[in-house]
Amino acid sequence: MASVLSEGLAVSALLFAIGLVGLLARRNVIMVLVAIEIMLNAAGLAFIVAGARWGQADGQIMFILILALAAAEVSVGLALVLQMDRRHATLDVDALSDLKG
Amino acid sequence: MRDALVLVPALPLAGFLILFLSMGALKRGAVAWIGVGSVGLALVAAVVAATGFWRHGAAPYTQTLYTWLSVAAFVPRVRFYLDGLSLVAMGVVTGVGFLIHLYSAEFMIDDEGYSRFFAYMNLFVAAMLILVLADNLLLLLLGWEGVGLASYLLIGFWYGESLNGLAARKAFIMTRLGDVAFVIGLLVLFNRLGTLNIQDLVRNAQAVWVPGSFWPTLAGALLLGGALGKSAQLPLQTWLPDAMAGPTPVSALIHAATMVTAGVYLVARLHGLYALAPAIERLIAVIGAVTLLLSAFAALVQSDIKRVLAYSTMSQIGYMFLANGVGAWSAAIFHFMIHAFFKALLFLAAGAVIQALHDEHDIGRMGGLRRQMPFTFWSFLIGGAALSAFPFITAGFYSKDLILWDAFASPLGGPAFWAAGLLGAFLTGLYTFRLIIRVFLGPAKSKIGRRPGWLMAVPIGVLALLSVVGGLLNIPSLFGGGAQFTHFLAQVLPAQALRPGVRAIEPDLETAAIGASLGGIFLAFLLFLHAPQWVEKVKSTVAGAALARWWGAGWGFDRLYEGVVARAYAGWARANRDDFVDAGVDGVVEGNRLLHQLLRWTQTGHVRWYAMAIALGAMGWFWLAVLS
Numbered sequence: 089m090a091s092v093l094s095e096g097l098a099v100s101a102l103l104f105a106i107g108l109v110g111l112l113a114r115r116n117v118i119m120v121l122v123a124i125e126i127m128l129n130a131a132g133l134a135f136i137v138a139g140a141r142w143g144q145a146d147g148q149i150m151f152i153l154i155l156a157l158a159a160a161e162v163s164v165g166l167a168l169v170l171q172m173d174r175r176h177a178t179l180d181v182d183a184l185s186d187l188k189g
Numbered sequence: 190m191r192d193a194l195v196l197v198p199a200l201p202l203a204g205f206l207i208l209f210l211s212m213g214a215l216k217r218g219a220v221a222w223i224g225v226g227s228v229g230l231a232l233v234a235a236v237v238a239a240t241g242f243w244r245h246g247a248a249p250y251t252q253t254l255y256t257w258l259s260v261a262a263f264v265p266r267v268r269f270y271l272d273g274l275s276l277v278a279m280g281v282v283t284g285v286g287f288l289i290h291l292y293s294a295e296f297m298i299d300d301e302g303y304s305r306f307f308a309y310m311n312l313f314v315a316a317m318l319i320l321v322l323a324d325n326l327l328l329l330l331l332g333w334e335g336v337g338l339a340s341y342l343l344i345g346f347w348y349g350e351s352l353n354g355l356a357a358r359k360a361f362i363m364t365r366l367g368d369v370a371f372v373i374g375l376l377v378l379f380n381r382l383g384t385l386n387i388q389d390l391v392r393n394a395q396a397v398w399v400p401g402s403f404w405p406t407l408a409g410a411l412l413l414g415g416a417l418g419k420s421a422q423l424p425l426q427t428w429l430p431d432a433m434a435g436p437t438p439v440s441a442l443i444h445a446a447t448m449v450t451a452g453v454y455l456v457a458r459l460h461g462l463y464a465l466a467p468a469i470e471r472l473i474a475v476i477g478a479v480t481l482l483l484s485a486f487a488a489l490v491q492s493d494i495k496r497v498l499a500y501s502t503m504s505q506i507g508y509m510f511l512a513n514g515v516g517a518w519s520a521a522i523f524h525f526m527i528h529a530f531f532k533a534l535l536f537l538a539a540g541a542v543i544q545a546l547h548d549e550h551d552i553g554r555m556g557g558l559r560r561q562m563p564f565t566f567w568s569f570l571i572g573g574a575a576l577s578a579f580p581f582i583t584a585g586f587y588s589k590d591l592i593l594w595d596a597f598a599s600p601l602g603g604p605a606f607w608a609a610g611l612l613g614a615f616l617t618g619l620y621t622f623r624l625i626i627r628v629f630l631g632p633a634k635s636k637i638g639r640r641p642g643w644l645m646a647v648p649i650g651v652l653a654l655l656s657v658v659g660g661l662l663n664i665p666s667l668f669g670g671g672a673q674f675t676h677f678l679a680q681v682l683p684a685q686a687l688r689p690g691v692r693a694i695e696p697d698l699e700t701a702a703i704g705a706s707l708g709g710i711f712l713a714f715l716l717f718l719h720a721p722q723w724v725e726k727v728k729s730t731v732a733g734a735a736l737a738r739w740w741g742a743g744w745g746f747d748r749l750y751e752g753v754v755a756r757a758y759a760g761w762a763r764a765n766r767d768d769f770v771d772a773g774v775d776g777v778v779e780g781n782r783l784l785h786q787l788l789r790w791t792q793t794g795h796v797r798w799y800a801m802a803i804a805l806g807a808m809g810w811f812w813l814a815v816l817s
């Protein structure tokens with residue numbers, strides 16, 4: 089059982105790293121959103137694995153919470169993407185820096 | 190019946206609230222009925238309460254309304270206290286106040302601010318009644334500041350003229366200087382004696398403090414500061430002549446009959462405390478004597494009819510302070526009452542003259558009004574005679590005479606105080622009849638407009654009557670009287686023992702007093718009616734002209750304060766323009782601005798940059814957590 093935890097967490101960490109690199113490296117806002125989804129799922133996987141390790145339902149509850157959160161986030165995010173395309177005619181996140189200090 | 194006491198201040202307060210909240214929406218008739226009626230009903234309530242007071246054998250009566258606030262041992266109550274002293278003061282405030290309100294109903298009829306005027310006047314009467322009826326010093330302070338506010342509002346009543354506003358401000362600031370000392374005095378008393386209830390406080394003070402020791406002297410001096418400011422005595426006297434900028438009924442009510450005598454009332458109310466501070470008593474007597482002389486000289490050369498009366502008010506209050514200082518408390522209160530009658534009369538009659546001559550204040554341009562305004566002339570003559578203590582028939586003679594006698598005969602008094610009072614009496618006759626001669630005798634100089642109607646004539650007539658018969662209350666035993674007023678007040682204000690051997694020379698002193706008063710009047714007729722060229726001759730010399738200018742400016746106190754106090758204060762204000770206290774606050778602002786500039790570059794506006802910062806930050810924390 090110990091190997092489930094360590095292997096699962098290793099996969100989770102890998103997914104998180106992939107997501108983070110994607111977030112930092114990609115300039116297309118759609119890809120940034122995809123990267124965020126990957127990172128959210130990495131966190132969800134870590135919860136599932138931990139829940140399985142200790143035989144608790146909490147991990148799965150947290151995963152459902154994350155799922156709902158991700159759904160909400162995507163709906164807001166896609167609405168923003170739509171607005172971004174309409175108003176600025178670009179999907180490049182670096183092009184938008186009006187809030188510069 | 191004594192329960193009616195609460196209505197006495199409550200009715201004028203209600204009148205004020207109605208008039209104030211209606212904001213001028215009421216018709217003039219309704220305003221007059223409310224404004225005058227509320228004070229009239231207060232007078233009725235005062236009479237009812239006084240009747241009840243007599244029925245209970247003149248025993249002190251307290252009426253508790255509610256507990257104001259309760260903090261540990263500090264439990265001031267809204268509670269009224271009626272004894273002989275507050276009864277006299279209450280009677281004067283409601284009685285004279287009602288007559289002046291009645292007079293104002295006609296006097297102010299053409300004024301735009303009719304409703305505002307009566308609102309402020311009612312506020313004043315309510316505050317003054319709270320002052321005189323208060324059972325503790327905190328409630329007294331509420332009334333004390335209330336009358337100060339009403340005085341400020343009414344001096345600056347015609348606020349269209351900026352000079353009136355300046356006069357109001359001056360009166361407010363000068364009295365406030367004294368009030369600061371007054372409040373500190375209250376704190377000292379509470380800190381040392383644990384109560385502000387006047388009766389308890391005096392009792393505690395007499396139990397705890399040794400006469401002449403430090404604390405009663407300090408407390409007495411601080412409270413005296415407030416009294417000096419309110420009563421326009423040296424060195425805080427300069428505001429009173431300028432306060433004449435207000436309407437004439439205001440001068441009559443506030444700056445002659447009632448408010449300016451609040452200091453006299455305060456000292457008499459706390460006489461048990463002042464008995465423990467003989468040094469302060471002596472100071473009160475000296476201040477009173479000096480003020481009465483200085484302002485009598487100043488009154489000699491004034492050309493504004495109301496300023497003559499203002500300086501004369503200061504002088505008469507000087508007499509009251511002199512009486513308080515030599516321990517003749519009841520003489521001070523008797524003069525307070527009689528002075529309220531005749532000085533209100535003089536101001537009201539002067540108001541009739543001013544109105545008849547179309548707002549003319551300069552007595553140089555008056556004259557010969559005796560034939561044109563006979564009623565006003567005879568009333569003014571009665572008031573003037575009472576002011577200059579015309580022997581035997583006027584009330585002013587008996588009240589001033591009592592003060593002169595006590596100034597000589599009291600163990601705290603002496604020949605010097607008596608001589609100052611005597612010289613003052615001489616000068617009073619001189620300046621009073623100078624005024625009467627200039628205004629009413631000689632050739633007529635201008636046509637008169639409106640004569641006073643019955644609403645103005647009745648108060649003048651009643652006050653003239655009181656100025657004569659008021660003396661019957663307190664005829665000394667030398668003239669075969671019973672001195673009932675003094676006996677009545679003796680419960681509250683104990684009579685002083687006399688110095689040994691003075692009874693024998695009482696007739697001589699009386700003769701001297703009569704001589705001083707008649708001599709002043711005689712000299713006035715000689716100098717200002719029969720031989721005016723003598724006065725002109727003195728005035729045309731360099732020294733005479735300089736003296737007239739000096740006295741005319743009230744001995745130059747305004748310039749002295751302007752030069753020493755105001756100039757120094759303005760200089761300090763200029764030097765400290767950037768306010769050294771602000772420097773610390775500004776430093777915080779500058780430091781924040783610097784930090785802001787430093788951190789600004791991190792706000793690039795690039796989302797990925799922020800994500801990177803978050804990721805690096807999180808990694809950094811993890812690293813730290815793993816390392817430790």
